[in-house]
Amino acid sequence: MLAWPIYLCLIGAAVQWLLPKDDAQPSRVAALVTALACLGCALGGALGLTVEGGLQTITRIPWVPGLGIEYFLAVDGISLTLVILTGIAATVGVLFSWNIEHRPREFFCLYLLLLAGCFGVFLSADLFLLFVFYELAIIPKYFLIAIWGSKNREYGAMKLALYSFIGSALVLAGLVAAYVVSGAKTFSLLELAQFPFAETFQYWAFPVVFVGFAILAGLWPFHTWAPTGHSAAPTAASMLLAGVVMKLGAYGALRVAIVLFPQGAMAWRGVFCTLGAVGILYGALVALTQKDLKYVIGYSSVSHMGFVLLGMATLSTIGLSGAVLQMFSHGIIGGLLFAVAGRMVYDRTHTRDLMELQRLRLSTAFPFAAVTFVLAGLASMGIPGFSGFVAEMKVLIGAWQVYPGLAVLSGIGIVVGVAYTLRVIQMTFYGVASGEADLNLPAARALTEGDHATPISVPERFGALFLIALTLAIGLYPRLLLDWIVPAFSSPLFDGLRKAGGLE
Numbered sequence: 001m002l003a004w005p006i007y008l009c010l011i012g013a014a015v016q017w018l019l020p021k022d023d024a025q026p027s028r029v030a031a032l033v034t035a036l037a038c039l040g041c042a043l044g045g046a047l048g049l050t051v052e053g054g055l056q057t058i059t060r061i062p063w064v065p066g067l068g069i070e071y072f073l074a075v076d077g078i079s080l081t082l083v084i085l086t087g088i089a090a091t092v093g094v095l096f097s098w099n100i101e102h103r104p105r106e107f108f109c110l111y112l113l114l115l116a117g118c119f120g121v122f123l124s125a126d127l128f129l130l131f132v133f134y135e136l137a138i139i140p141k142y143f144l145i146a147i148w149g150s151k152n153r154e155y156g157a158m159k160l161a162l163y164s165f166i167g168s169a170l171v172l173a174g175l176v177a178a179y180v181v182s183g184a185k186t187f188s189l190l191e192l193a194q195f196p197f198a199e200t201f202q203y204w205a206f207p208v209v210f211v212g213f214a215i216l217a218g219l220w221p222f223h224t225w226a227p228t229g230h231s232a233a234p235t236a237a238s239m240l241l242a243g244v245v246m247k248l249g250a251y252g253a254l255r256v257a258i259v260l261f262p263q264g265a266m267a268w269r270g271v272f273c274t275l276g277a278v279g280i281l282y283g284a285l286v287a288l289t290q291k292d293l294k295y296v297i298g299y300s301s302v303s304h305m306g307f308v309l310l311g312m313a314t315l316s317t318i319g320l321s322g323a324v325l326q327m328f329s330h331g332i333i334g335g336l337l338f339a340v341a342g343r344m345v346y347d348r349t350h351t352r353d354l355m356e357l358q359r360l361r362l363s364t365a366f367p368f369a370a371v372t373f374v375l376a377g378l379a380s381m382g383i384p385g386f387s388g389f390v391a392e393m394k395v396l397i398g399a400w401q402v403y404p405g406l407a408v409l410s411g412i413g414i415v416v417g418v419a420y421t422l423r424v425i426q427m428t429f430y431g432v433a434s435g436e437a438d439l440n441l442p443a444a445r446a447l448t449e450g451d452h453a454t455p456i457s458v459p460e461r462f463g464a465l466f467l468i469a470l471t472l473a474i475g476l477y478p479r480l481l482l483d484w485i486v487p488a489f490s491s492p493l494f495d496g497l498r499k500a501g502g503l504e
Contacts, residue, residue, distance in 0.1 A: 002045030002080075002123065003058050003073050005038035005087065009116035016109040024104035031108040032094045038115070039087030046084065051077045051484050054491025055125055055190065063129070068186035074125035076491060077484030078255070078324050082122045082247055085331045088470065089243040090115050092335060093236035095463035096343045100148070100234075107148055111236060114140040118244050122251060127175050128187040130252070134171070137248060138164045141237060148234040150346070156232025163215055163225040170212030171252065174205050178260055193259050193493050206264025210257035210272065216249030218305040220279035226305075227298030231352070235342030238294070242301045242334035247327045250308045254320070258312065259493055262500040269313055273399065276310030277406040279303065280413035288420040293345065293352040296424045297337045300380060303413060304330045304388075310410060311395035315502035317489050319398020324485045326391035329379075329474065333388060336376040336467040339460070344369040345428065348454055354427040361431035368456045370429040372464045377421045379471045382414060387474035 012034030019026040049056065058073040075083070093111070100107050113136065120133025138161065145157035179187060182195040197205070215222045226246070230238050258265045283303030290296045304326070311323030344366060346352050363370035379386035382393075392414065400407040474480060489503055497503055 001041050001048070002075050002083065004041040005083065005119040006116050006123065008034055008037050008041065009112045009119060013109045013112040013116070016105040016112070019105050021103075021105055024101050027104040027108045028094065028098055028100070031097075031112065032091070034112060035087070035090040035094050035115075038119070039084070039091050042080075042084045042087040045075070046080055046484075049075065049077075049080060049484075051487045052490075054488065054493050057125070058123065060125075063126075067128075068184070068188075069128045070126045070186075070188065071129060072126035072188060073123045074190075075123060076493075077486070077488040078251075079122045080484055081324060081328055081481050082244075082251060083119060085247070085328050086115065086118045086122065086244050088466075089240055089331060089335055092339070092463040092467060093239045093243075095459040096239065096339045097234070097236040098457065098459045099343070099347065102148065107144070110140040110144050111240075114144065114240060114245075118240075118248060121248050125189045126187045127178075127189055127192070127256060130189075130256070131168070131172060131175060134248060134252065135168060137245060138168070141233075141241065141245060144237040145229060145233045148237070149232040150234070151232065152228070153232040156228045160225045160229040163222065167212045167215035167222075167249070170208050170215075171256075174209035174212060175256075177201075177205055189255070189259065190493065193496060197261060197263075199263050202261040202264030203267055204264075206257055206261035207268055207271075209261070210253050210265075210268070213249045213252035213257060214272075214309060217246050217253065217309060218249075218279070218302045219309055220275055220282055220302065220306065223279065223283070223302045226302055227295050230298035230301065230338065231292060231294040235339060235347070238338040238342055239335040242297075242338055243331040246301065246305055247331060250305065250312065250323070250327055253309075254312050254323070258315070258497060262497040262502060265313075265315055265497070266500045266502060269315055270403065272313035273310055273403050273406050276306045276308075276313055277399070277403075277409045277413075279306030279309065280410045281306075281416065284413045284416035284420060288416060288423065291354050293341045293354060293357065293424065293428055294338070295352075296354075296420060297334070297341055300337075300417065300420065301330070301334050303417060304334065304380070306413070307392050307395045307410070310399055310406070314395075314398040314402050315497060316398045316401055317486065317503050318394050318401075320489055320503070321482060321486050322391050322394025322398055325387070325474075325478065325481055326395060328481060329387035329391045329471065332467050332471050332474075333376055333379045333386075336372070336464060336471075337380065339464060339467075340369055340373045340376065341428075343460060344372070344456060354424065358427045358431045361429070363429040363431075366429075366456060368461060368464075372468065373429060374425055375468050377425050379475075381418050381421050385472065385475045387471045387478070389475060390478040
């Protein structure tokens, strides 16, 4: 059942071409049914999964026997968490794309192809197959941004594509090198993970593969595509970029680079812990100075993904499990923030400029959006009770165990995060103090009166409430995911890391 999300997305993308091109409703409904079916398969597969024992094979058949390439899908608690996250983001993304009128069937076709690539990456246990799905995810997101994006969409799409392909080139070089050096004539992750690669080989292969994947995860200083791409993308693509696509890079860095080259990971631990901590603080400081609403959220994503990279680089069980939990948490919270910023605010006010937004006092026009944004902001700050608190706490504990100074630096980043979050909430929805600036009363009235007034729709309300409920559920009872995630690090797949001194 867990393989079906890939097939359903591919079938759903093909079905879009059979639907009327001038009527958006059939395309929306078909996309929503497909996304719900994917989420149902992911949840149904989770019920039958035994979390002990590591990767469990879903399907394994030869694909290119001469090169040892297989169509090999497998799942453990880490990949299952991200498959469910993808199903959630897919469903909510369709709800927040209900207003798409321009070439709707092409939009949802590309959207479903992107999802197929994401599901494929998280389920692949053959590294060549993983690379194919990884590339499949890059091409649709370029067109989604370039055609349906907003300001600077062509620049944002091209920058994202170039960064992605440079990262892919590094990854491919590392995979080919591992394939040749091992001499095993296989791309199976399970078999390559057991091969004792020489330390000297791992010292250069690890950073090549890790950085190649981590570019897509927003690793500082290779993060600059993220704010640009997020701000230019349509709402659903922003939600997927922040919610799922950045996780492809983080997942690859963990699943491939750390698993295959554990001694290299130990040797480079200090460097990548430092880059992760710098990313946390840098992203927060830059977000504090932004005047564009989407750029604030874009740089906050860089900061929050810094926690993922810092947690992974600690190579401890608590840090790694915190990193995976942070992937899920940021996927939910980041998606919610972009949903409010892109669909509820920008599509109605046609501005993302915080100076202009504060003159509209949107809390009066859109109280539901204001409350949603406040709750999403609290979750993003890491307030106890929301999913971000548990995830970031585990990462900080893991960092403190190996590099206490970097844990302190990351803690400062959290404090700055509180500052930029409060600032953006106040400027977007609650305006300025009396006497500092005049309200734009005609523009504010036009949001709620006249033919162009568009209240928050039912699909938008449902999607927002669903994401808020999820971040609260994981925040209040994190074992829902940790009972899947933590046992995965006890599997034989991580034996190499244990022997190298990690997972202590």
